[in-house]
Amino acid sequence: MNDQVLIDKAKAGLGDRAVEIANPAPRRIFIRVKVDDLLEAVGWLKNEAGFTHLATISGVDLGQSFELLYHFANNFTCVTIRTEIPRDHPRLPSICSVIPGAILYERELQDMFGIVVQDIPDGRPLVLPDDWPAGNYPLRKDWKYERPPEVIPGGKK
């Protein structure tokens, strides 16, 4: 299966739901979908196109919105489904019902971007410590780390 076959298949299978299909390099296909169509697109990719392996989910802070990239791979090519969600209302459906292996990546998104993943089977923090202050999402562009001033016990004031 080469890229063009898959692109034609995606156009036929996804129809209007695929807002944009790009093929910038060999074996790299980017499909943009609306967030409401995400589950359907992932389901189509898994069941109809045979992409069972989710490599990872990348999140990008675009300023006004968050972009999510679901990287899928099989033996022939690598497909990325991208979607955008507004920054002031960051809600995302969980794809764990389709791809159970997505759980760790979704939990990471919740931690690092403060995205609320709806219907996630297990929504506990993954990478941030238990005593991490609420509302701090490190991978947002406006988040800056400030090292707390070092206090030496018994040292000079």
Next chain:
Amino acid sequence: MKFQIPIGPQHPALKEPISLRMTVEGEIIREADIRLGYNHRGLEKLAEQRTWIQNIYLTERICGICSHSHTTCYVQGVEKLMELEPPKRGLYIRTLVAELERIHSHLLWLGVAGHEAGFDSFFMYTWRDREIVMDILEIISGNRVHYGINTIGGVRRDLDDGQVKHILDSLEILRKRSEYYKNLGTTEPSFVARLAGVGYLSKEDAIALCAVGPTLRASGVPMDVRKDDPYAVYGEIPFEVCTADTCDVLGRTVVRIQELFQCYNIIEYLLKNLPAGPVAVRAPRRAKPNEVVSRYEAPRGENIHYIKSNGTDKPERLKVRAPTLGNYAATIKMLKNGFIADVPLIFAAIDPCICCAERAVSLVDVRTGQEKIISMNALKQLSLKISAGKVRKREAEWPL
């Protein structure tokens, strides 16, 4: 009556300290839970503040064993962003280091597997031979762990004829010894019996839970980025994807041993067909706004970097997914319905080196609330004791 056993999270030898909480019924694990993040270094955030060149050395320090994997994955992505075409010789040397790294990682893993199974002479032999590979890497790059050989547009050091001859000579020794270990490991019934049937992961589960690398291939799924999505010069090198269909730790051992022999063949091919010419081209300081998905087959499995540039000399976003993270979901599945005594072996089998040395395990008795701390050594003793009393699984055959 159910007990909860926490394992972890701290250990100096671990790259990724991890906390495991297992609910057990008697000796059988019913539930397993993983808690990560004890060594989260905020590297993705840090990468956004460093230049393209500085980030090579940052990504190199993601992992101590597959340091070359991360730099190669990063560098080949950045080369696409900068529209650079590295010279052939540079790519050959890059691939050579990658395969040497795979050998040293697999030999290390074989030793750990032998150690966890109570076969310590195997551990000492394989680690002795790992030194040969480490020496080759030191001769090529000057370093044993962080080779620092990749740069944007090629590699930083060239090979001379003496080095090529040295590598080929060492390869002969490695081949001979690996052959010996293959026979030793395959004809030792207690070793095979200890590994067979432990940590079962069916093909369906391996696919559903998105496992990667030897863990996935040992469940009979022939997925290898080197074959599926050829990067560097893998498109022109003849090699095979090794799989096993036993779906257990034995299968994972078989896959890694077979991959060792493939690595030797690849290295021989690379050295005998090494093209002449420069090893690197000059790279610009900035990259145009673009994005790239870069994949790489690390010794432990698929490594993926997503890189987005914004026209400056720093990346807009660098997302890194190391192979071990991809295997955690599958590990939980493997641990379920297994024995406590098999935990070290199952965990070692995905190669996170999580239980290589002393590791405190506290056993909490739910009935009395009493806590008992036992060391990993004691746990290993328990494992040996349990397997010693058992009838040997004579019918378990080495599938090589």
